[in-house]
Amino acid sequence: MSFQQIHEKYNWDEISESIRLKTSHDVKRALATSNPDLEDFKALVSPAAEPFLEQMAQKSLQLTQTRFGKTVQMYIPLYLSNECANGCIYCGFNCKNQIDRCTLSREQVMEEVKVIKSLGFEHILLVTGEHPKRCGVDYIEEVVKMIKPYFANISIEIAPLDREDYTRLKQHGLNTVYVYQETYHKENYGNYHPRGRKADFNYRLDTPDRIGLAGIHRIGLGCLLGLEDWRADSFFTALHIHYLEQKYWRTKFSISFPRLRPHAGSFQPQYPINDRQLVQLMCAYRIFNQELEISLSTRENHIFRDNMIGIGVTSMSAGSKTEPGGYSNPDKELKQFEVSDDRTADEISQAIQNKGYEPVWKDWDHCLVEC
Numbered sequence: 001m002s003f004q005q006i007h008e009k010y011n012w013d014e015i016s017e018s019i020r021l022k023t024s025h026d027v028k029r030a031l032a033t034s035n036p037d038l039e040d041f042k043a044l045v046s047p048a049a050e051p052f053l054e055q056m057a058q059k060s061l062q063l064t065q066t067r068f069g070k071t072v073q074m075y076i077p078l079y080l081s082n083e084c085a086n087g088c089i090y091c092g093f094n095c096k097n098q099i100d101r102c103t104l105s106r107e108q109v110m111e112e113v114k115v116i117k118s119l120g121f122e123h124i125l126l127v128t129g130e131h132p133k134r135c136g137v138d139y140i141e142e143v144v145k146m147i148k149p150y151f152a153n154i155s156i157e158i159a160p161l162d163r164e165d166y167t168r169l170k171q172h173g174l175n176t177v178y179v180y181q182e183t184y185h186k187e188n189y190g191n192y193h194p195r196g197r198k199a200d201f202n203y204r205l206d207t208p209d210r211i212g213l214a215g216i217h218r219i220g221l222g223c224l225l226g227l228e229d230w231r232a233d234s235f236f237t238a239l240h241i242h243y244l245e246q247k248y249w250r251t252k253f254s255i256s257f258p259r260l261r262p263h264a265g266s267f268q269p270q271y272p273i274n275d276r277q278l279v280q281l282m283c284a285y286r287i288f289n290q291e292l293e294i295s296l297s298t299r300e301n302h303i304f305r306d307n308m309i310g311i312g313v314t315s316m317s318a319g320s321k322t323e324p325g326g327y328s329n330p331d332k333e334l335k336q337f338e339v340s341d342d343r344t345a346d347e348i349s350q351a352i353q354n355k356g357y358e359p360v361w362k363d364w365d366h367c368l369v370e371c
């Protein structure tokens with residue numbers, strides 16, 4: 001059964017209501033079991049779990065240390081292009097926003113790489129808007145080939161591709177693909193994504209399957225927190241990961257928690273998630289799934305990020321610029337969103353060490369996986 005078929009079996013309002021009706025008894029059971037299921041996940045993200053935050057954090061810390069040790073993987077995003085043919089109403093790169101647009105040339109990419117390498121990074125995340133002509137798969141393939149000698153691990157967060165395209169990129173050393181469904185609320189999805197390829201809910205929903213079939217090492221999922229009821233959206237994300245883990249058992253999975261940030265447009269989230277709720281959500285994922293890698297970006301402020309070290313997070317971005325060319329030309333005003341944690345990579349590395357954790361710049365050699 002495809003995930004589309006599984007998704008269609010669920011009713012959004014019923015899921016939302018069933019989460020709301022979870023009790024403290026359900027939460028205690030979810031905290032006590034060593035093998036939590038999706039009903040336990042619902043209890044952990046429910047309002048009934050809010051008084052249990054301390055117990056959840058303690059359990060999450062212990063599970064994270066057991067599986068991942070006292071380490072935090074460091075990565076940096078490289079924004080290659082802010083050109084986009086889509087009109088997501090919450091995004092600063094929305095094609096209707098009047099901002100300067102650019103896609104980095106080969107020379108500009110290498111200028112950025114030079115600065116990034118001087119900061120010590122081995123893990124890089126390539127980010128683009130969704131513009132098939134300007135920054136489609138041919139462009140990404142060229143960039144991956146060009147920068148592969150400089151990085152141990154290359155990830156992408158770009159437009160969803162066909163399976164053959166992922167296979168092409170894998171051959172050149174692509175390690176991870178991040179693709180966020182934004183919201184699993186099919187009826188409302190079109191309100192946020194009115195035009196372009198991204199308007200096709202099902203094509204996006206099937207993307208992790210195409211990535212899995214292409215044999216990519218790691219798939220990153222998530223939803224955009226603030227668009228719809230975050231508890232229901234998180235349930236569907238957990239359901240999606242659960243399905244993928246069973247189907248692509250060799251693949252690793254990670255989860256990210258993008259919260260809507262101020263940008264050049266005027267979109268305001270209708271379902272904001274506060275700091276305590278975000279901690280609850282991250283702990284719920286960790287308790288539900290002990291293998292899951294949990295990533296936290298510089299969208300979050302430094303206090304929140306520092307407090308989450310150890311509790312569940314396994315990877316963090318650092319020193320991020322969200323505008324193309326931002327590392328070598330920091331004055332540019334082409335940002336997708338404002339970063340909240342604007343410390344340097346060294347400062348973030350030091351903060352991780354101050355917590356008694358080890359920042360990891362490179363976790364393994366590609367050849368060790370391929371051999």
Ligand code: SF4
Binds near residue numbers: 093129
């Ligand atoms: S979220 Fe992505 S696809 Fe949508 S407008 Fe922004 S860059 Fe384009």
